[in-house]
Amino acid sequence: MIIYADDYMPYARQFFAGFGEVRLFSGRQLQPEQLQDADVLLVRSITQVNAALLAKASHLRFVGTATIGTDHVDQPYLAERGIAFSSAPGCNARAVVEYIVSSLFCLAERYQWSLTEQVIGIVGVGNIGQPLADVLQLLGCKVLLCDPLRAQSEPDFPHQPLEALLAEADVLSFHVPHTRQGPHPTHHLINADTLARLKPNCALLNACRGAVFDNQALLVEAQSGRQRPLVLDVWEQEPTILLPLLPYLDIATAHIAGHSIEGKARGTEQLYQQLCQLLDMPVTHRLSDFCPLPAISAVQITENFGLPDVQNLFRLVYDVRRDDALLRHHIHQQGFDWLRKHYPARRECSSIALYGTKVPDWLYQIGFRQA
Numbered sequence: 048m049i050i051y052a053d054d055y056m057p058y059a060r061q062f063f064a065g066f067g068e069v070r071l072f073s074g075r076q077l078q079p080e081q082l083q084d085a086d087v088l089l090v091r092s093i094t095q096v097n098a099a100l101l102a103k104a105s106h107l108r109f110v111g112t113a114t115i116g117t118d119h120v121d122q123p124y125l126a127e128r129g130i131a132f133s134s135a136p137g138c139n140a141r142a143v144v145e146y147i148v149s150s151l152f153c154l155a156e157r158y159q160w161s162l163t164e165q166v167i168g169i170v171g172v173g174n175i176g177q178p179l180a181d182v183l184q185l186l187g188c189k190v191l192l193c194d195p196l197r198a199q200s201e202p203d204f205p206h207q208p209l210e211a212l213l214a215e216a217d218v219l220s221f222h223v224p225h226t227r228q229g230p231h232p233t234h235h236l237i238n239a240d241t242l243a244r245l246k247p248n249c250a251l252l253n254a255c256r257g258a259v260f261d262n263q264a265l266l267v268e269a270q271s272g273r274q275r276p277l278v279l280d281v282w283e284q285e286p287t288i289l290l291p292l293l294p295y296l297d298i299a300t301a302h303i304a305g306h307s308i309e310g311k312a313r314g315t316e317q318l319y320q321q322l323c324q325l326l327d328m329p330v331t332h333r334l335s336d337f338c339p340l341p342a343i344s345a346v347q348i349t350e351n352f353g354l355p356d357v358q359n360l361f362r363l364v365y366d367v368r369r370d371d372a373l374l375r376h377h378i379h380q381q382g383f384d385w386l387r388k389h390y391p392a393r394r395e396c397s398s399i400a401l402y403g404t405k406v407p408d409w410l411y412q413i414g415f416r417q418a
């Protein structure tokens with residue numbers, strides 16, 4: 048069996064070598080000729096998987112993407128060809144939650160907000176939006192949820208229409224897939240019209256897909272003198288991003304919200320498990336076999352620990368300002384893809400065990416580990 052895997056997929060050889068020969072490729076450079084003998088294709092979000100790419104892949108049985116988003120894969124085409132497909136739902140959801148929480152700490156410090164006084168709207172309440180809402184509620188924030196699809200299938204889901212969030216929220220964070228069709232398309236949900244309906248200082252955060260925000264409309268608004276807090280991890284037309292927007296952003300990063308070591312490696316592990324199932328093979332590898340020890344693995348919490356201290360604890364694990372500085376420093380010389388390929392190690396809260404006789408339960412609920 049020949050397995051083609053993106054060269055930026057951690058532990059691909061370790062997980063997949065038992066199935067056959069693993070060949071690595073560079074995500075944006077993959078050509079149809081390379082896939083002539085491929086049985087399995089494992090990609091990340093930068094490879095467009097469609098009829099053109101797979102034209103010569105006559106042996107292909109399985110395509111996997113080690114990502115949550117699937118907008119780069121033509122799934123109907125795979126189904127037509129009888130090629131099994133799997134994504135990695137939830138693999139890096141924790142990392143994205145921690146990216147947003149870190150961004151909110153940063154905005155709160157910069158603008159001297161009390162987070163507990165902010166109304167935070169979450170658009171898209173799935174594998175990322177729901178735990179984000181839970182964490183923010185544990186931190187004492189008021190949260191409004193918008194997810195019309197969940198509202199349809201779950202009668203008790205506390206859905207508020209987007210209109211309400213636009214009018215009431217002090218912060219809006221988006222966690223939807225990028226869609227152009229269906230009853231609730233998300234393409235350019237934020238555009239000139241919706242921007243005009245927001246509170247003037249409403250902060251906008253996008254860590255889902257670039258085209259959920261009309262980037263040009265953001266630039267026009269910013270250049271007109273209205274400067275709201277803005278956080279962008281994802282951009283239209285990556286890797287060629289709208290550079291004139293950069294000076295107006297509070298936090299700008301290179302589509303790395305989900306790039307914790309755990310998040311990326313879980314993606315590989317989930318695809319490995321899917322392939323084992325498809326081929327009826329036993330699961331013999333686990334992420335814990337490969338994941339390195341974190342640099343800091345334990346913290347002592349005393350009885351004086353309170354809500355205001357959580358920001359310091361959190362910053363021990365992840366501080367989004369590091370990634371913002373990396374983008375601003377390297378984007379002109381090295382570029383967007385280089386930043387993603389050379390992303391420095393980052394762990395999740397679960398890598399830190401908390402010790403102490405009175406560790407508040409909510410710290411574990413936020414994601415830290417029990418010693």
Ligand SMILES: NC(=O)c1ccc[n+]([C@@H]2O[C@H](COP(=O)([O-])OP(=O)(O)OC[C@H]3O[C@@H](n4cnc5c(N)ncnc54)[C@H](O)[C@@H]3O)[C@@H](O)[C@H]2O)c1
Pocket residue numbers: 115116117136137139140143170171172173174175176193194195196197222223224225231232233254255256280281302303304305306
């Ligand atoms: N920046 C990153 O590194 C990164 C990492 C992971 C995922 N993502 C992106 O985030 C997206 C969300 O991830 P997830 O795991 O939460 O996905 P999910 O499928 O679990 O949840 C998405 C939710 O959005 C809802 N939704 C769809 N259309 C909507 C609309 N018009 N308005 C409001 N809600 C709508 C769905 O009902 C669903 O509950 C992914 O599709 C992916 O594109 C980005």
Ligand SMILES: O=C(O)[C@H](O)[C@H](O)COP(=O)(O)O
Pocket residue numbers: 090091092093113114115116117139302304305306
């Ligand atoms: O959808 C996802 O899971 C994320 O956008 C993912 O983190 C993208 O990272 P990439 O696959 O491009 O490295």
